[in-house]
Each structure stands twice: as structure tokens, then as C-alpha cells.
Amino acid sequence: MTADTGPVSGTAGSLADLHTRRREVAAQIAEIGFTATGTVLYVLNECGKPACACHRDPARRHGPYWRHTCKINNKTVGRRLTEAQAAVYTELIENGRALRALLAQLQQLSDQARDLLLTAAIQDQVPVAEEGQEAVANPRENQTEKRGR
Numbered sequence: 379m380t381a382d383t384g385p386v387s388g389t390a391g392s393l394a395d396l397h398t399r400r401r402e403v404a405a406q407i408a409e410i411g412f413t414a415t416g417t418v419l420y421v422l423n424e425c426g427k428p429a430c431a432c433h434r435d436p437a438r439r440h441g442p443y444w445r446h447t448c449k450i451n452n453k454t455v456g457r458r459l460t461e462a463q464a465a466v467y468t469e470l471i472e473n474g475r476a477l478r479a480l481l482a483q484l485q486q487l488s489d490q491a492r493d494l495l496l497t498a499a500i501q502d503q504v505p506v507a508e509e510g511q512e513a514v515a516n517p518r519e520n521q522t523e524k525r526g527r
């Protein structure tokens with residue numbers, strides 16, 4: 379086994395890796411088309427006429443129809459769609475789902491990068507020793523190996 383005497387590049391490497399992955403996710407986001415929220419349903423309906431048989435017998439309900447429902451201000455809003463509109467809406471909703479998944483990935487990468495950046499910011503202040511304290515040696519300068527520039 380050989381001891382690892384190479385340069386300390388773990389932190390920088392990780393941050394560079396996070397940058398690369400962030401760009402990859404951002405590129406995927408750029409490829410997503412328009413989006414929508416809600417649900418597309420294929421449902422049987424009861425109509426507004428109280429005397430209609432659809433209210434008594436589930437088998438005599440109207441439809442099935444394509445419907446889109448979504449919540450607006452905590453209220454479920456529905457809208458009837460043609461089959462072609464349902465196909466369009468379904469695609470938009472899938473795009474929306476994909477977008478939210480990628481945004482979650484982006485947030486996760488950002489959280490990791492934030493931790494690395496905050497840690498790096500502390501280490502940059504370390505060489506300045508406060509009064510009564512010994513200067514903390516920079517671990518990067520502890521290496522015996524000399525590297526030419």
C-alpha cells in the first residue's frame with residue numbers, strides 16, 4: 379500500500395463535481411417544455427338535473443368524460459376536456475412533475491455546495507491567529523512533498 383501524498387483536492391473536486399452536476403440538471407430543465415399541475419381523469423358524471431336517472435343509478439351516469447382537476451386557493455376546480463385536450467394536458471402535467479423532480483435535485487446539489495462553500499469560507503480565515511492563540515497550521519502546508527510550479 380502506498381500512502382496518499384497527493385494534493386488535498388477532495389473539497390475542490392467535490393465542488394467542481396457539484397458544478398458539473400448542476401449544469402447537467404440545468405440543461406435537462408432547459409429541455410422540458412411547458413408544464414401544468416393537476417390531474418387528468420376519465421370519469422362518469424352526474425348531471426345538474428335532479429330528476430335525471432344518473433342520480434339514482436350509477437350505471438346511468440353520463441360519460442365517461444375526460445376531466446382536468448386542480449386545486450386553486452384550496453378549492454378543487456374541474457374542467458371538461460376532449461380526448462385530444464386530455465392528451466395535451468397529460469403531457470404538460472408529466473413535464474411539470476419532471477420539472478419539480480429536477481428542481482429538487484438542484485436544491486439538493488445547492489445544499490451540498492453551500493456546506494462546502496461555508497466550510498471553505500471558515501478555513502480561509504484560519505491563518506489569522508487571534509491574540510493569545512497559536513496559529514493553526516494550514517493542513518495543506520503540512521505536506522512534505524514539494525511540488526514545482
Ligand SMILES: [Zn+2]
Pocket residue numbers: 424425426427430431432433440
Ligand atoms: Zn343526468
